[in-house]
Amino acid sequence: KQEVTQIPAALSVPEGENLVLNCSFTDSAIYNLQWFRQDPGKGLTSLLLIQSSQREQTSGRLNASLDKSSGRSTLYIAASQPGDSATYLCADFTGNQFYFGTGTSLTVIP
Amino acid sequence: NAGVTQTPKFQVLKTGQSMTLQCAQDMNHEYMSWYRQDPGMGLRLIHYSVGAGITDQGEVPNGYNVSRSTTEDFPLRLLSAAPSQTSVYFCASSAGLENSPLHFGNGTRLTVT
Numbered sequence: 001k002q003e004v005t006q007i008p009a010a011l012s013v014p015e016g017e018n019l020v021l022n023c024s025f026t027d028s029a030i031y032n033l034q035w036f037r038q039d040p041g042k043g044l045t046s047l048l049l050i051q052s053s054q055r056e057q058t059s060g061r062l063n064a065s066l067d068k069s070s071g072r073s074t075l076y077i078a079a080s081q082p083g084d085s086a087t088y089l090c091a092d093f094t095g096n097q098f099y100f101g102t103g104t105s106l107t108v109i110p
Numbered sequence: 111n112a113g114v115t116q117t118p119k120f121q122v123l124k125t126g127q128s129m130t131l132q133c134a135q136d137m138n139h140e141y142m143s144w145y146r147q148d149p150g151m152g153l154r155l156i157h158y159s160v161g162a163g164i165t166d167q168g169e170v171p172n173g174y175n176v177s178r179s180t181t182e183d184f185p186l187r188l189l190s191a192a193p194s195q196t197s198v199y200f201c202a203s204s205a206g207l208e209n210s211p212l213h214f215g216n217g218t219r220l221t222v223t
Contacts, residue, residue, distance in 0.1 A: 004152075031208045043114075043200055043214035044153075051208045089152070091212070096160060097168060098143065098202075098212060102152035 002027045002094050006101035013080055014109050021075040021104045023090035028068045030092040035064050035075050038087045038103070047088075048075070080108045112136050116201050116215035123191040123222045131186040131218050133201030139213070141206035142184040143168070144176065146197040147217075153200065159184055160206060191222045 003026045013019050023033070032051050036044040048057045048064040050073065056065040063076040073090055089103040117132045135142065143158035145168075155168030159178040173195060175187040184203075188195060201215045 032210075034211060036212075036214075041217075043216045044202075044212075046211035046213065049209065049211050091153075093208075093212075096141075096166070097155055097158065099155075100145075100153040102150065 002030075002092065002097075002099040004090060004092060004099045004101040006088075006090060006104050008104060009102065010105040010107075012107040012109060015080060015082060017080050017108075018076070018078050019080055019106070021077070021088050021090075021106070023073040023075070023101055025071045025073075025092050025099070027094055028071055030068065030094045033064075033066050033073045033090065033092045034098075035062075035073075036089045036091065038089060044089060077106075080106075082108045082110050084108050114201055114203055114213050114215040116199075116218050118218060119216065121218060121220050123188070123220065125191060125193060125222060127191050129188050129191070131188075131199055131201075131220075133184045133186065133215060134182050135184075135201075135203040135213070136182065137203065137205075137213065138181060139203035139205050139210075140181065141204040141210075142178065143202050143212075144174070144184070144186045145200045145202065146170065146195075147200060148197050156186065156199075188220075193222045196220060196222045 035047045050066040061078040087103045091100040144156040145153040157176040199218045204210045
């Protein structure tokens with residue numbers, strides 16, 4: 001059974017700082033790896049998707065990388081803003097199922 | 111531009127009652143799934159479907175039933191509600207391909223007393 005771990009569980013940074021969120025998974029036979037954002041009381045919004053054959057994807061200030069051999073993905077957020085405060089979850093798509101980490105709760109302090 | 115629609119948004123049930131959580135998507139997605147989200151446990155897969163007429167169990171299927179008679183709809187039925195089923199339930203859909211993101215509904219907050 002795939003297991004997905006996210007560290008740290010919570011992170012607080014001052015505005016403007018660059019930061020990295022980590023995601024690790026145990027089974028490297030993934031179809032893709034996705035990063036999501038969840039605001040309180042809301043559903044999840046897909047931020048970035050990295051296919052198994054890709055190494056990274058970028059969208060604006062966000063960059064996600066994938067290293068299947070080491071079972072790791074990172075989400076890099078540049079020049080963080082208070083509006084980035086949310087919970088960030090990673091999930092991989094393996095064998096017709098999505099496996100989710102428990103998320104990193106990010107607070108960006110103005 | 112509806113995406114994934116879940117109803118109701120909130121529900122309170124008494125132990126032993128049954129109910130159906132509705133989920134509909136208008137993106138012609140083959141893959142649909144139900145998750146529950148509990149504090150400290152992340153999202154756990156209840157049931158999923160890879161197309162009309164096909165369903166399969168996820169990590170925590172006990173106490174829940176699903177059916178997929180159309181591509182658009184994937185209802186989740188609670189057979190006899192228990193307090194342990196108090197949770198936030200999310201429906202999600204995807205085209206099911208390697209480059210297909212997972213789209214979520216806004217969730218149903220269920221309380222069983």
